[in-house]
Amino acid sequence: MSLAVRWIRLSMAVSAAGFAGAAFAFRATMDGPIEQYSGAALSAAIVYTIVIFIWPRISPWSAGSAAIAYCWFIEFAQLTPIPEAISQRSWFARQLLGAQFDPVDVAWYPVGVIPLVAAHWFLRDRTRSRTSPTPAAP
Template identity: 70%
Template sequence: MSLPVRWIRLLTVLLAVVFAAAAYTIRAVLDGPIEQYSGAALSGAIVYTIVIFIRPRISPLIAGPVSVAYCWLIEFAQLTPVPAALSGHSWFARQLVGAQFDLVDVAWYPVGVIALFAVHWYLRARTRTRPQPDVR
């Protein structure tokens, strides 16, 4: 049995809120590499939930690469002056596009996506392989 689209969307919103809360909590409590790496991984996870929100029936084989590609696009855009200029004017813009390129983030976005990809893959496989009733 698969979930109705409205429940999938509700779950993705809840997950995104949980991931954002985790990222901000880690940022407030910790400092150093764990803060940075977890922030990038959780950002990748949030993007994955947004992709699922937009297309609830999307395959993980598409959702995963789209999520990572989007994260990388935003990160590499930080090599231009545009994100830094936007971030200088708005806290919200800084959260969305960042301000400074970091090659380490490029490696950590997929970490957050892979975990959700695996769960998504498992749930889809589980709902597609329902046992058939015995008709003898």
């Protein structure tokens, strides 16, 4: 495994922990829409970091699409009784699956992912421009 891949994975683990900490801090200190909306956006950001952790060389667009699709899949699965039944047995499962469908969350997942896609794109292009050879003068 290359040093770059190790660095990316370490960065994603730290980022996921930071997003989780922020989500729990909002939940502990706030109530109402800010807590709800930030929770949805930050959980989507965590999923984005997990996608990058698993596939460090994935494109920003693909990672963002995968993260949003996964979040939407979990959210729409909440229209069935399965996530709620599993969530009643485990706090951890409740954090991962939720318990009930909320259409507002569907809109907030991209809010958590789009800034990360933009940052990923910027950093990837910046890194590529530093490592690519400069063209020879004619």
